Amino acid sequence: MQKYKNFEPIKVFLEICAIPHSSFQTQTLKEWIIEKAQKFGAKVQCDTAGNVLCTKGLPKLCLQGHYDMVYVGQSAQFLVKPKFIEREGKAFLCAEDSSLGADNGVALACMLLALRDCQNIECLFTIDEEVGMIGAREITLPLLAPYMLNCDSEEIDEVVCSCAGGYDLECKMSFPSLEITKDCEVLEICTQGFIGGHSGIEIHKGIPNAILELAKVAQSLIECGALAIEFCGGEKRNSIPVNATLSVAIPQEGTAQCKEILERITQGGLGDCVQFKVTKKPLEKQRKTFDICKLLEAILDLQNGVIVAQNTEPILSSNLGILQQDFQGEKVQIEFVVMGRGNQESLMQDNIAKEKMRLEALGFEVELLDYYAPWEREESELLQNVLQIAQKHNPNAQLKSIHAGLECGILKQKYPSICFASIGPNISHPHSVREELDLESFVCFDKILQDVLKRFGAF
Structure with a gap:
């Protein structure tokens, strides 16, 4: 268990958990993200909706995640108290009497570390995804990268190539x-x-x-x-x-x-x-x-x-x-x-x-x-490379269309020339007090992400 507690993306995620960021209550986390990004040398742009775009160098790849969470719990302060547990020889992170916010906090943690370590990268932090994809609908930011990797999926065995509309x-x-x-x-x-x-x-x-x-x-x-x-x-x-x-x-x-x-x-x-x-x-x-x-x-x-x-x-x-x-x-x-x-x-x-x-x-x-509208599958260099890298670290990985909403469909309408794919670690029972993050899958997700960043010249 200690190896997971020392895993740097987990440390950053725990910092995020300490900042209340339920949908429509995200201003403090937004300011924290901007402060971190500027510290890492990124150019930061915001639009009137509250989306945050952080850019370094000449990026070929944009990472995207949302910085609101579905808070289910009894705390009027939207408190999240993470706890590490073991079950049947596996390690998980959950929360005491509330949802955890791994959806999509784990993506934010990895994106911020990528901003710190990469020289050519774009990171798009969208607002209020959980209450109707508001940030994606109202985005007005000028993206540079031709490829976008959404980090909001919840199965390590899936490279998502399309999703449901809603x-x-x-x-x-x-x-x-x-x-x-x-x-x-x-x-x-x-x-x-x-x-x-x-x-x-x-x-x-x-x-x-x-x-x-x-x-x-x-x-x-x-x-x-x-x-x-x-x-x-x-x-x-x-x-x-x-x-x-x-x-x-x-x-x-x-x-x-x-x-x-x-x-x-x-x-x-x-x-x-x-x-x-x-x-x-x-x-x-x-x-x-x-x-x-x-x-x-x-x-x-x-x-x-x-x-x-x-x-x-x-x-x-x-x-x-x-x-x-x-x-x-x-x-x-x-x-x-x-x-x-x-x-x-x-x-x-x-x-x-x-x-x-x-x-x-x-x-x-x-x-x-x-x-x-639904996000429909398209073949691209991004999709081929992400699948190849995912299968290198996890032989069970396969292309999948999911019955959940991702921002990819709306962003594709806004930026038709950009190609999309989506990955993420195992997050079970999101949007509920039973939400759990499978820690081994989170380590695997980070390895996949690092290799994708290398493949697309971010370092």
């Missing part, structure tokens, strides 16, 4: 609020024990979605006479939800049936991974209810998870990531966000049209946000 459907509806006139017992039902995960690379694993599982409970309770008070959940639009909360008022005449449902779900009746906690709450005078039926129909009929697969690999998927509720006067405002991904643009477009038509027929206002 989109968000933001759905809103106002419901009249109603007084609770009956003598009711108020219960709050919260999910617990859900594991979450990345809504792209883990969407095929059948990970339970906390919002959808609690919606099934809500439907059963409503059918037995319960009244909905509040329903919300999710953490990030691009992660499978871990948390969801439902508050209901149960009239006396429906108590027995509702209690039977609640007893079943709190005793693991829906499976070991699907658990709920029920807490009794006081019935406050200001508490109101609303007709939740259209909301439940909308989200339970969503095509959630893998929609289309090819050779067992997902090529079209959807994930309900966020559900929010707000009381506005005499109205209850409901909003939910569905993120879709597709490796074929025609499939994405067809699914958008289908879901939009269905949700609008229910009365929801539906807006398409953050649409970006």
Whole structure:
């Protein structure tokens, strides 16, 4: 384990972990990156979006990574406390009770060391990738290199040559609020024990979605006479939800049936991974209810998870990531966000049209946000060389198209003459508190990166 603790990229990554940098909260890390780059003799340029371009010499290769992270945890200060662990003879880095930020902090660490050691190199640090590829969408920086190596992949066995596009459907509806006139017992039902995960690379694993599982409970309770008070959940639009909360008022005449449902779900009746906690709450005078039926129909009929697969690999998927509720006067405002991904643009477009038509027929206002096309494979000198070098250090390496979003597709539209490839170490369960970095794979990734830099004349 000590050899990994002394590994220089790990030391730099641990420095990055100490700087909070959740999406939209990245200014301090940005300033730290600029200070380091200037210390290493790089010319630094920034655009109005917050992207940072660092250049030395006459680069043929640009390294690219994003400097925001998906923070999942309970700390209001977005604290990350890394810890080294061993399991089955292998070493990992994870975090205590939060996501780690190896996505994409390990790339930042290697990029900064490359800026220190190389004479001809470009490094592009993009902002807010995890919340809709904002930096890539709004970039205005003048890149010099003809090749770009994205360092945001999460499997050491893969040299990524294409990736999925994505989109968000933001759905809103106002419901009249109603007084609770009956003598009711108020219960709050919260999910617990859900594991979450990345809504792209883990969407095929059948990970339970906390919002959808609690919606099934809500439907059963409503059918037995319960009244909905509040329903919300999710953490990030691009992660499978871990948390969801439902508050209901149960009239006396429906108590027995509702209690039977609640007893079943709190005793693991829906499976070991699907658990709920029920807490009794006081019935406050200001508490109101609303007709939740259209909301439940909308989200339970969503095509959630893998929609289309090819050779067992997902090529079209959807994930309900966020559900929010707000009381506005005499109205209850409901909003939910569905993120879709597709490796074929025609499939994405067809699914958008289908879901939009269905949700609008229910009365929801539906807006398409953050649409970006897939990155399609192209042959290039970069791709050939990266694959050859990767296979030298890891015989299992192969070309792969992934069902996750990378900035390559958007950047390709911005810089059509640049050729792209993507690599990275093994990062399991990103965007969740179970995120782990495989340390041996990180060492291998660094060796591959060093050889690619040499091949393209960076030193």
